[in-house]
Structure formats: structure tokens, C-alpha cells
Amino acid sequence: MAEYSWPKQGTTTLIGKEVDRVDGVEKATGAAKYSYDIVLPKMLFARVLACPHAHCKIKSIDAAAAKSVPGVVSVQLLAKPKEEIKWQGYLLACVAAETEGAAAEGLDAIAVEYEVLPHFVTEQFLEAAEAADRTGKAGATVELENDAPEDEDEDAFVEAEVKRQLEAADVVVEGYYGIHSITHCCLETHGSTCEWQGDKLTSHLSTQNVSGTAGQIAGPLKLPASDVTVHCDFIGGGFGSKFAADEWGVICAQIAKETGRPVKLMLDRETDQRIAGNRPSGFVRVKLGADKQGVVKVWDSVQWGTSGIGGGGVDEKVVPYVLTPPNRRSRAVRVSTNTGPSRAWRAPNHPQACALSQTAYDDLAAKLGIDSYDVFLRNLDSASNKKADVYRAEMEIAAKLMDWKAKWHPHGKGEAKGSIVEGLGMAIHTWGGAGHASNCLLKIHPDGAVGIQLGSQDLGTGTRTAIGIVVAETLGLPLSDVKVEIGSSKYPQSGPSGGSTTIAGVSESSRRASQDALRQIAAKVAEKLGVGAEQAEKMVAKEGRVFVADKPDAGMTWKQACALLGMQPLEVQGKYNPGREKSPLSSSGVAGVQMAHVAVDKATGVVRMKKFVAVQDIGLIINRQCAASQVYGAAIMGIAFSLFEERIMDPATGAFINADLGHYHLPRLGDIGEIVVEFYEPASEYERGVIGLGEPPVISPGAAISNAVANAIGVRVPVLPITPIRVLEALGGNGAVPAKWTSGASS
Amino acid sequence: MTQPTRSNPSRGGFHRRDFLRGSGAAAAATALATGQGLAADETGAAVVGPGMSKITLNVNGADHAVLVEPRMTLLEVLRYQLNLTGAKPISGDGTSGGSTVFVAGKPVSASTTLALTCVGKPIQTVESLGGAKLDPVPAAFVHNDGMQCGFCTPGFVMAVRAFLNKHPQATEDEIRAGLNGNICRCGTYANVIMAAIEVVKGGARG
Numbered sequence: 020m021a022e023y024s025w026p027k028q029g030t031t032t033l034i035g036k037e038v039d040r041v042d043g044v045e046k047a048t049g050a051a052k053y054s055y056d057i058v059l060p061k062m063l064f065a066r067v068l069a070c071p072h073a074h075c076k077i078k079s080i081d082a083a084a085a086k087s088v089p090g091v092v093s094v095q096l097l098a099k100p101k102e103e104i105k106w107q108g109y110l111l112a113c114v115a116a117e118t119e120g121a122a123a124e125g126l127d128a129i130a131v132e133y134e135v136l137p138h139f140v141t142e143q144f145l146e147a148a149e150a151a152d153r154t155g156k157a158g159a160t161v162e163l164e165n166d167a168p169e170d171e172d173e174d175a176f177v178e179a180e181v182k183r184q185l186e187a188a189d190v191v192v193e194g195y196y197g198i199h200s201i202t203h204c205c206l207e208t209h210g211s212t213c214e215w216q217g218d219k220l221t222s223h224l225s226t227q228n229v230s231g232t233a234g235q236i237a238g239p240l241k242l243p244a245s246d247v248t249v250h251c252d253f254i255g256g257g258f259g260s261k262f263a264a265d266e267w268g269v270i271c272a273q274i275a276k277e278t279g280r281p282v283k284l285m286l287d288r289e290t291d292q293r294i295a296g297n298r299p300s301g302f303v304r305v306k307l308g309a310d311k312q313g314v315v316k317v318w319d320s321v322q323w324g325t326s327g328i329g330g331g332g333v334d335e336k337v338v339p340y341v342l343t344p345p346n347r348r349s350r351a352v353r354v355s356t357n358t359g360p361s362r363a364w365r366a367p368n369h370p371q372a373c374a375l376s377q378t379a380y381d382d383l384a385a386k387l388g389i390d391s392y393d394v395f396l397r398n399l400d401s402a403s404n405k406k407a408d409v410y411r412a413e414m415e416i417a418a419k420l421m422d423w424k425a426k427w428h429p430h431g432k433g434e435a436k437g438s439i440v441e442g443l444g445m446a447i448h449t450w451g452g453a454g455h456a457s458n459c460l461l462k463i464h465p466d467g468a469v470g471i472q473l474g475s476q477d478l479g480t481g482t483r484t485a486i487g488i489v490v491a492e493t494l495g496l497p498l499s500d501v502k503v504e505i506g507s508s509k510y511p512q513s514g515p516s517g518g519s520t521t522i523a524g525v526s527e528s529s530r531r532a533s534q535d536a537l538r539q540i541a542a543k544v545a546e547k548l549g550v551g552a553e554q555a556e557k558m559v560a561k562e563g564r565v566f567v568a569d570k571p572d573a574g575m576t577w578k579q580a581c582a583l584l585g586m587q588p589l590e591v592q593g594k595y596n597p598g599r600e601k602s603p604l605s606s607s608g609v610a611g612v613q614m615a616h617v618a619v620d621k622a623t624g625v626v627r628m629k630k631f632v633a634v635q636d637i638g639l640i641i642n643r644q645c646a647a648s649q650v651y652g653a654a655i656m657g658i659a660f661s662l663f664e665e666r667i668m669d670p671a672t673g674a675f676i677n678a679d680l681g682h683y684h685l686p687r688l689g690d691i692g693e694i695v696v697e698f699y700e701p702a703s704e705y706e707r708g709v710i711g712l713g714e715p716p717v718i719s720p721g722a723a724i725s726n727a728v729a730n731a732i733g734v735r736v737p738v739l740p741i742t743p744i745r746v747l748e749a750l751g752g753n754g755a756v757p758a759k760w761t762s763g764a765s766s
Numbered sequence: 767m768t769q770p771t772r773s774n775p776s777r778g779g780f781h782r783r784d785f786l787r788g789s790g791a792a793a794a795a796t797a798l799a800t801g802q803g804l805a806a807d808e809t810g811a812a813v814v815g816p817g818m819s820k821i822t823l824n825v826n827g828a829d830h831a832v833l834v835e836p837r838m839t840l841l842e843v844l845r846y847q848l849n850l851t852g853a854k855p856i857s858g859d860g861t862s863g864g865s866t867v868f869v870a871g872k873p874v875s876a877s878t879t880l881a882l883t884c885v886g887k888p889i890q891t892v893e894s895l896g897g898a899k900l901d902p903v904p905a906a907f908v909h910n911d912g913m914q915c916g917f918c919t920p921g922f923v924m925a926v927r928a929f930l931n932k933h934p935q936a937t938e939d940e941i942r943a944g945l946n947g948n949i950c951r952c953g954t955y956a957n958v959i960m961a962a963i964e965v966v967k968g969g970a971r972g
Binding site: 039040042043044046047048049050051052053055056058062118119120204205206207253254255256257258285287288477478479480481644645647648649651652653654655656659679680681685686687688689690691694 | 835837838842845846849850851852853854855856857858859861862864891892893895896897900904905907908909911912913914915916917918919920923941942943945946947948949950951952953954955956957958959
């Protein structure tokens, strides 16, 4: 069993440095080809017809007229008469045509008769959901310091004990908090461009799961999976919504087969918003009890939310979030709505759980008149991940960067500049981020050329660059000398990009392969030089040379070393299967701290970001520049769901009424304020090896920003996103809000 | 109850027109090199369509003969006839800035510009900023990592290029105020701001 390790800290040339993306120029000049960009001879353009109703039965569907529209080549009916449809956007038909315009016109010519059925699309008020008979029991999690006596009914004891604990508390906070559903908004919509070569299919699929989607397409087409190649050099966003080939991925391949022509089927923006994924909503009623110092002793909550027709919502196991008092009961109710199905959204459950619970901790600080910072600090010993020390150290760093102590004021007691008040808020998060299973094939040619292939993908993380850095560092070569190929299911299988597992996973396989290859080459160099086996083991590769560690002259150039391979290239497979044993190269478990500074205009309700600080532990950093970008990006996505974006469902029509990018508000460049990213990296972090980073920093902005707004205006705006109307409602309207707006439809 | 049979009206795509009139189209019609698809209506005004017409577009300094229907957007023609896929279809309505190109030197959304209206006007796409002599704007994007998934990046690069052409001395505040026509979902704004500042400092006008 070969030994694997990272270079000693401080000795690296590329690892941990700021490295520009190897594919950056391609992306910045439009040369990078995404699935949407694949242009093939005689290619057809396909578009889908989506159901306009939230709940209906198809009475009839007639596509005869569509077939005679000039330019239309293929019409596929996907829904059948009598079929019941339970959410808006459900696919009814697909038209492929010579041009986009002809496809759109073809869709218009399809005649559908609907029997419209009653719908339920707004889950914010539990009583309304119960009245509509749309609720179901979900999970319940209970932890108590005291055990039930032998002969007592468990449920009755829990009920009584929670009540007793609340009565015994010095202070009780009751709160209502919520966070609406949001969508993924991948800027490249979901879809593929498909082409057949005889009986073999290539699907240029926009996917974060290159190695895992070929089989999903092959199955329904009754093809052996080996006859399907999934290819995706670049993906225009995924965020958890592009793990599957999806119904439309299969339809695209079918139409290409039927017509004998390549087909491009990318969802239109509105349909993508409606059916290609969303993040479940969450609402909660909380009672917590604490002592006078703000240490929480007991938590009792009932939460509800939706992930679509199947109900669901946020996992109650992570509520309360990170800070988990010794006595707690969190119960969940599922609400079934006629809305498109949820998909994993960056850090599933965590952003909502954080916004539903760390807001209550901040309200406790407000009630006690204590600095929120101190309330978080005093509750760190209850951290679910046992990382109180890390949080404590990070809070100090963050507070310095934010100038927290100087800027802090009790809730609602800040100095107003006209109608503008400012405030501070903070929140903390946790995540795993262990590397996924990954295989690679490293080829070293006798002329010194180096290439590596993995069935991985670049979600935006900078995967190619990270792999290149690891291989180049290990072999002592410049980054430009390593050719990294990812994005094809023909390459060795590597995991899907989800759960912040990619960089650790691909670093594992590529480091292992590179170290194995170097050992083989070093043995040949040692043999050539006539040095003993002991010296051979001390061989290193640096600055284009392979030599005995402490004798730079006892060696040769990389090219000379590779020439010793003879006629054939050296092929080495790198394999990483997590879970068998603890790897020296990667690990998991992070704890991050974030702080927000906002300005709120009480006259208009507008919230502006002034400053956002993110302090994150990360383990060993492969590419410092791309790592920082992940945190900046997560902070900005956090600002998005805290202040701007929301799936707005119309109770009257059942429609997702802002299913576009004009009315579905995302922040713009001018909306983000100053963002400060700081990595927490004592020497011990490097020793932990590589840990995923994509998810953690997106978790706490919701609570941090909500807490900052509450600190500014002195009242809680209970539901995210904190839009101007909700701020005005929380402030009591100031006469600025028409009564009908305050009827719950908006808040 | 039975609903009318028209389906989702917001699917995008341009509806067929029997003919297209107006200054842009008329100018385009007059500029058409061939008689194909060109006729005169009763009033003598030039009429184009409804089928394909052959027109010439000047893109990145070279003339290209393309076949267009009146309803075709510049974006479709650039991407699917000239294989210039840097400009991206993102929102379909110009909201995202992802399809930003220059027409007659001005930034426009190619997704909401009809190809016919561009006859006789030089068109510049993001691809022109690449190649052997990399423009300082994409170079600064790479150097400041102003990209993640990269799908919004070409449109953003064009927006920054246009903005800095107009405001070569822009301050950070002006950059934050003046580049709000583009959407990024990955959250690259902070790095894009740094990239723009770097270009200003380098005094690079491109």
C-alpha cells in the first residue's frame, strides 16, 4: 500500500497559491462551448409546451395543426387525454423545427382543452393549509436532559417536560420566522443537444453529473449504457438542480433518433423556473427559554413548508441550527402544494434551518438587551459539530474585520440619519464536504507530455484548474504542461458535483495517480543514475527536474526522465473510494462565521448591504483564488435570497407569476456592498487535507442579514426575502402600505 | 369549466408576421443584395418576408451572407449560422445582459434585436476581444477570477468593455452604479468590480 501525502506546508509552488483558471480565457472570450452552444449540421430546435394550470385534467390534446406549420419537423405529445396534472409547467408536448421561431409557432398550433381543478399553492399560513386539507405529519426530533420515568407515557412526558423547562427559564422568546421558496436560476437552462452516430448516442447534456447520467438516458431508450456518451465541457450553473438527465434529456435523444438529425432541446426560461427545481420553503413557530445571560436551555418549535405536491420542506433534524440547546423538540408538518418539485439547492436544508433558528437567538439578544455577539458566544458550547473553539476564533477575526464592537448598538437604538438606520447581525454554519469517489487516468508520455482524464465537471468551482495544480505540483511541472480533460462519461468515473465533494474527490484521485507515477519514474531515474533504492525513495520532482531530495545534482530533467519510459507511455490509474479508511489527503467538517452590516431606509423599506464578512475554515486550499471566489459567490447568493429573490405563487390562478428573470429579482452588481472573505487557517487546517467549500458559505447570510435588519429597525422582519414591503409592514406600515397589501399575500 | 385552447403566452419566440415594416426593416429591405423575399406592397414600401431573405451582416470586421426570417433575432443568427456562441440566450427578454453585443458601436441585447435591423451596421461580438491579442477586459476577468460557471461572463465582458470605453477613468462607485444591466447567478460581481478597476488602472482602452 503506497503512502500518499501532501507536500509539507510552505514548500508548495502551486498548491494554496492564487492561480488563474486554466479555462478562464475561453470563458471570458466566448470560446468555451456549453451544451447550449453545440451547433451541429442540420440541427433542429426543440421547444416544450408547458401546462399553464396548477391543477387540471387534460380533456383533449390535438397536434395535427402543429405538424403543418412551415419548418416544423417533429411533434411529440407527452401528456395523454384524461391525464391529471398537478403543477404548472408540467410538459405536455415537444416540437422540433428548423428554427426557434418555427418551433414556437408549432407549439402555438397545439390545441389543448383543460378541465381546471382546484389548486393550493400558498403554504405560508399553516391554518390555511390545514383548512385546505393539504398538511401531513413529517418528522419530530426530541432531545431532553431528563428521561421519562419507566411507567410514564413518552409523549406526555415530553410535552410536560418542555413546558416545565420553558416555565423555569428566566426569559422566553416566542417567534415566527419564514423563508420562501426560491429557484435555482441556472443561467444556462436545463437541456441538451443530442446527436446519433448510427446506434450510438452523444448527449451534450448540461449536467453536474457527467459520470452518472448516461445510464439515465440509456434506460428509457432501451440502449446499453455503453452506447451513450454524455459530454459537458462547461455547464452554465447547476446549484444542485442538474444531477439528472431528466425527461427532456430523453425526449431530445428520442426526437434526434426519430428525425435522423441532431436536436437541441433547452428549456425556455419560464419553464425552467417552473419545473427544473426550487428550494423548499420553511416557516416556523418557536418558543425558546434561556437564562439571564442568554444561554438557551430549551427550544420548542413547529415548522412547515413545501417541496411541491409530495409535501416535505426543511428537515427538522437541523432545526435549531448548529446551536442545539440541551432540551429541544422540533416538529415538522408537510404541506402539499401544486408547485413544481424541489431539487437539491446548494447546502440542502441548511440555509433555511439557519434562517429559521438563528434569528430566534438574535431576538433573544434583543429581548435581553445584550450584544448579539455575546449571545452567540455564550451558546457555542451547544454547537452540534463540537467546534466551539473554531467558531470562537473565527468570531474574533470577523468582529475585527467588521469593527463589530465599535459599530454595535442595542436593537433599534442606532443613530438615524434622516430616515436611514444601520444595524449589524451575525450567524454561523456547519457542513461536511468530504471528497466523493473519484477515478482518473494519468498518462505520461516518453516525450514528457502529461495528460489526465476524469469523468468530472466544472460547476464553476475551477475543477480543471484544481486538478492541474495537483498534478503539476506533484510532478514539479508548470501548470501549462498538464493537459486536464474532464466533461465526458468516456473518462474514468468521478462523482457528481454536489455536497461540496468535488475538489476533495478529484484532488484525491489526481494526487494518488501523480505520486504513484512519480515513484515509477523515480525508480527508473535512480536505476539510470546507479543510486540505491534508498536514494530512489528520496527522489523529488521540482522545477522540471527529478532528483534525489537533498542532492539537486543527482538527477535529470523531466524530459530526460520520461525518455527512460521507452516506447510506451506510462499509464497510472488514480482511485479514491471514501469510507474505507481515513485518508491523509482529505477530510470533512467545517464551521464558518458571517456578519452583515446593513442600512435600512425606514421611509421606503429599502435595505442596502453595506458590508458582509465571511470567515471560513477550509482545510488545505488547492487554489486560493477560486476558493475565495466560492465564498464571494456564496455570500452574493445569500444576499440574493435574503433581500431579493422569491418564487411568488398567485393564490387565485395557481401560477408562478414571476417565472422569468425580470420579475424574479436577483441582485445586480451595485447591490452587494463591500464583501470581505477571510480564511481561517492555522497550521492545523493544512493538516486536515482538502475539504469542500461550495456549500458552507451560502448557509448563514439569511440569518445574518435578517438579524442586521432587526438590529437596525428594532423589530423583526420575520420572512425572507426582506423586501421593502415587508420592512414597512414590520414597522407598522407608516401609513405607506395599502391595507390589502398587508393581508398575508405579500408577507 | 373549459379553458380556451391558447396555451402559455409567455413562451418567448417571435410570432410570425405577414410582413415587417418600419424604419429598420425598410432600411434592411433596401439594403438587401438580392431580390429574394423582396417585394413592394401597394404603397410601394419595401416588404420583407415572411420567408427567408438573404442579407449581409458585417460581424467582427467581415461580411457574412446569412438567411433570415423577419422574426429572427440577431442572437439566433450569430449563434446558429455564424457559430459565434459567446453571446448567450439567458432570459430571452434582455433582462440578463447575457447576449450583449455591439451594434454600430453601442451595446445591445442580441436576444431582443432583430437581425434584419442590423444590415449595414457593424456588429462586434465578444469573440473579437479574444484571439492572439487578448483585450484587457477579458484579461482582467481572468486575472481577478470574474467568472465561475462562466455563462454570464461573455455578456458581462462586453458590458464592462462598453462601459469603460465610455468612462475610461471610472471610479469604483461609478463602476458599481453603471454595470447593473447584467445578471450573474454564481455571484461573481465582487470579482468583476475588481476586474473593471484593474482595467481602469491599466489605462487600457482596448
